[in-house]
Amino acid sequence: MVAVKLEQYLASILASAKNDTNEVYLEPGNKNLDLLTIFLEKHNQNTHRYQATNAIMLYVAEGTARIKVNGQAFLVEAGNLVLLQNKSNYEIESQNSGDLLVxxxxxxxxxxxxLFAKLASGAEREQQAVEQVLTVLRAKGLLYLKSTRVSQPAQLLKKIIDEYLNQSLFASPMINAELTVLLAEALRNQSLTEAATSSYGFAQTAFDQYIEANFANITLAQAAQHFGFNTNYFSSLVKQKTGKSFVEHVDERRMEEARTLLARTDISVKEIIARIGYSGKSFFYRKFNDYYHETPMQMRAELFRQAKINLK
Structure with missing residues (x-):
């Protein structure tokens, strides 16, 4: 399998999965491989709850994943890895269609x-580095490796997945070696840390500013990702905290902008529709009438009259 196409291949497996489970089992290329088992997290609209019976590594190949481990919630971005201690309780919230969690x-x-103990030789600094991460792992049940999709840890993790899927000889020692290098690289660069907890709070000022800056080209999924929530949770949170849905907030700001633009003589209604983010005239007219109880042309005529503008 070509490494650069791994994400597309995994996404195709996920898209074709029909079973009603929370995860999709990936068949190893070598039936005798017993080092690990790999799954893909499905996109059904539920929070998936687990208890780790063995050591687990979560890798976000595409998009994001909102995870809670032993009560600690945080957002994991593409290229990031999470190492889970066995017996840790963890939850994975429902994901968007573009997310890919391995x-x-x-x-x-x-x-x-x-694994970590084998990395340390007799050098005191190495032993201290190992003990430091193991202390966090024992206390929190997890370690967080913040990286990018092109960084060495992410590339090594993709090689491990690739070895698992292929029928290559010596897959087990290759996976062991790549895993060892991955962890050694993380220790050397001091990139294995405690995950930063994300707040479930809602700052309306920040939300209003985001709407103001993006109302003409915005989706619920984009806004949810910007604020670090999954789409369903974010939609419910906006409604709960503001009394209005996300769509109502966007439509309200678009209607305000439409009224401002209708007062100008140099912009046509067609241009206004495009500027505020609606795709069609009939949809815009219906929204406008629902909001102002008159047509855009009726409002424009009244605004021109108030401004003593006569176009005849």
């Missing part, structure tokens, strides 16, 4: 304690 479940003999 779950690597290691066998019971492959623990993070053993």
């Amino acid at each position: 779950k690597l479940v290691f066998n019971s003999n492959l623990t993070y304690q053993n």
Whole structure:
């Protein structure tokens, strides 16, 4: 399998999955491979709740994932990895269609304690680095590796997935070696940390500013991702905190802008429709009439009359 096409291949498997489960099992290319099992998280509209029985690594290949581990909630972006200790309770909130979350479940003999311990030689600095991350892992049940899709840890993780899927010889030692390098690289660069907790609070000022800046070209999914929430949760949160839906907020700002533009003589109604983000004249007229109880041309005539503008 070509590494650069791995994400598309995984997305196609996810899209074709028909079973009613929370995750899709990936068949290993080598039937004798017993180091780990890999799953893809499905997009059904539920919060998926698990308890880790073995060490687990979560990798966001595309989009984002909102995860809660032992009560700690945080947003994981594309290229990021989360290492979960066994016996950790974790939740994965419902995802958007473009999100791609890969779950690597290691066998019971492959623990993070053993993996990290093997990295340290007799050097005191190495032993201290290992003990530091293991202390966080024991206390929090997780370690967070913030990287990008083109960084070395992410590239190594994709090689591990690729080895798992292919029928290549010596897959087990290759995966072991790549996993060792991945963890060593993370320790060397001190990039394994405690995940930063995300707030579930809602700042209406920031929300209003975002609407103001983006009302002409905006979707619910884009706004939810901007604020670090999954789409369904964000939609409910906006309604709960403001009393109006996300669409109502966007339409209200578009209607205000339409009224401002209708007072100008140099802009046609067709141009106004395009400027404020509506795709068709009939839809705009219906929205406008629902909001102002008159047509755009009726309002324009009244605005011109008030401004003593005579176009005849």
